[in-house]
Amino acid sequence: MYLKFYKPNNELLRKYIEGYYFLQDDDKSNSWHYNTFPNNYTIVTVMQDVSMTQSNNKIVITSSKETGISSNMVYRYTSPIEIFYEEPINEITLYFKPLGINLFVEDAARYYAMDHTTEINFDPFTDFKAEMQKILTISEREEQIETLENYWLSKYIDRDIxxxxxxxxxxxxxxxxxxxxxxxxxxxxxxxxxxxxxxxxxxxxxxxxxxxxxxxxxxxxxxxxxxxxxxxxxxxxxxxxxxxxxxxxxxxxxxxxxxxxxxxxxxxxx
CATH class of the missing domain: 1.10.10.60 (Homeodomain-like)
Incomplete structure (x- = not known):
């Protein structure tokens, strides 16, 4: 799989989002594996038509016959995690800076209160999964980026932190x-x-x-x-x-x- 990391184009988003990357299921390689180590970002991952299993600091991701959007949030881990993609998938992953997600999600605290050792289902807005589904089906990268950034801008909360x-x-x-x-x-x-x-x-x-x-x-x-x-x-x-x-x-x-x-x-x- 090929991955390119993007910094937000929008100046406001740059204050609170470190960046994001896309994976696409039309990439040539069949599998991919990497290790990730503790950081202070809040990570939101959105995947299309996948199945995930998690055990002993290892996450295995594969495509699923059941269609739909899977979205999760990771905010805390204290030892390395192995990530295995058994086959190409469609994915968007965003890295929110510390405090950043609080400027977009009204009740972010409820996610931080959940058990961080298990996968946290992230579904903060009534239109979230439907809009992410639309974005993941856009084939043109520039249009995909513009639509993604406009969506998060529409959720911005002007609050003093x-x-x-x-x-x-x-x-x-x-x-x-x-x-x-x-x-x-x-x-x-x-x-x-x-x-x-x-x-x-x-x-x-x-x-x-x-x-x-x-x-x-x-x-x-x-x-x-x-x-x-x-x-x-x-x-x-x-x-x-x-x-x-x-x-x-x-x-x-x-x-x-x-x-x-x-x-x-x-x-x-x-």
């Missing part, structure tokens, strides 16, 4: 989480409750994944693992190694050797 955006930015630093909560006159417990509702993670989990992802991107710019760990606010190299092992099941050295940070979508396939 500036305080939450500031909190997220501070969590991405090395400030103590207790101090961040105190700055905004809330308890750490309430801060975690708020973040769970809006991004599906606690402050410490978000920070841990952010550090991991940032160290991947900066790997080519930093001389060694010790420096890389310090640059990304790990307490020490052993802390760095521990987090990498838990999130990737590999050591930083062996994992980073296989990562091409020159690729635009390096975070997608790793």
């Amino acid at each position: 500036s305080m939450l955006e500031k909190i997220i930015k501070e969590i991405e630093t090395d400030k103590r989480i207790n101090e961040i909560a105190k700055k905004y006159n809330i308890s750490r417990q309430y801060l975690n409750k708020l973040l769970q509702k809006k991004i599906g993670k606690s402050a410490s989990e978000y920070r841990r994944i952010h550090r991991f992802r940032k160290s991947i991107v900066e790997n080519n710019e930093v001389g060694n693992l010790t420096e890389l760990s310090h640059e990304n606010f790990f307490y020490d190299q052993s802390h760095f190694i521990k987090d990498f092992r838990e999130l990737t099941h590999k050591t930083p050295g062996s994992f980073l050797k296989k990562v091409d940070t020159g690729k635009e979508v390096v975070w997608l396939f790793i």
